[in-house]
Amino acid sequence: MTLRFGYWMPMFGGWLRNVEDERMEASWDYVRRLAVRSEELGFDLSLLAELNLNDIKGVEAPSLDAWSTAAALAAATRTLELMVAVRPTFHPPALFAKQASNIDHISGGRLALNVVSSWWRDESLQYGVPFDEHDDRYRRTEEWLAVVKGLWQEKRFSYDGRLYRVNDAIVEPKPLRKSLPPIYAGGESAAAKDLIAREADAYVMHGDPPENLAPKIADMNARRAKLAPGAKRLTFGVAGFVVCRDRADEARREVERITNVHASAAGNANYEQWLSGTKLDQQVSIQDYSVSNRGLRTNLIGSPEEIAARLVALERSGIDLVLLQFSPQYEEMERFGEQVIPLVREMSRAVA
Secondary structure (H helix, E strand, C coil): CCCCEECCCCCCCCCEEECCCCCCCCHHHHHHHHHHHHHHCCCCCEEECCCCCCCCCCCCCCCCCCCHHHHHHHHHHCCEEEEECCCHHHHHHHHHHHHHHHHHHHHHCEEEEECCCCCHHHHHHHHHHCCCCCCHHHHHHHHHHHHHHHHHHHCCEEEEECCEEEECCCCCCCCCCCCCCCCCEECHHHHHHHHHHHHHHHEEECCHHHHHHHHHHHHHHHHHHHHHCCCCCCCEEEEEEEEEEECCCHHHHHHHHHHHCCCCCCHHHHHHHHHCCCCCCCCCCCCHHHHHHHHHHHEEEEEEEHHHHHHHHHHHHHCEEEEEECCCHHHHHHHHHHHHHHHHHHHHHHHH
């Protein structure tokens, strides 16, 4: 399977907690321009994160709504898969199934879900929605997925669960893909991994090098075989932050600039709340705080040739999809699309 190139849509105006202005505003004009150009550059997918508050630049900074933006991008693009994050506590499942199916039709069958179990207590309290403690989130997600999938697959669907009930409900039109929109999910606790192994199509991970990813992939493959025997194989994605420069010293200076931490940065309190509300399998570092999704750990830093070689190594370790971040996004994606993607394709063919 050929490595697919995805990227995080800058819904929050950037990814760097220590850099106030990354020259990538959280606006419809910017994300539309970016999405259209990304198709021309050879990107396959974009992930639209869902938060009603801005956890990178501070809660009072603008952030885009994921699902209305996705509907607009579905009409503005032609080939890009739109992986849109959805948090069950914010979306009643039957209503969501109807809305998402409609967006899938607008896109011509390019919708995918990134199912996220909410971690941010303050946001939930502000918006008046339930906040579940860690393992309860995954019990909710399991019921929520049962309702959404049932409505997408059956002419009429009823469900009587602990949290959700629907009675002889109809969702028409159904999503365009007979296999349904793919479900991506991530998580590092046992509860999250087991749910993903049973119910998802793809497992997405925070940034890490190939030697750390390979055992995670093996573990998830084993869980899949045990918990969902006969299901198609999981696909695997990993996050990465790209710093592409002509020379190694230039790339190193850029990493030093973006990881110059100030504890009073606007997103610091939100980051601390995320840490306290999640169960991680690794200690986090200053660099992990500075760049979201532990993106620097993937080490996509250096010259185009160095980055391409690392991407091929990720592919050989079992990674099917990279979910990339750039800053400033438009300019750095141009560089990546023109200088790195062709090298990866060439190297992949050479080692095939």
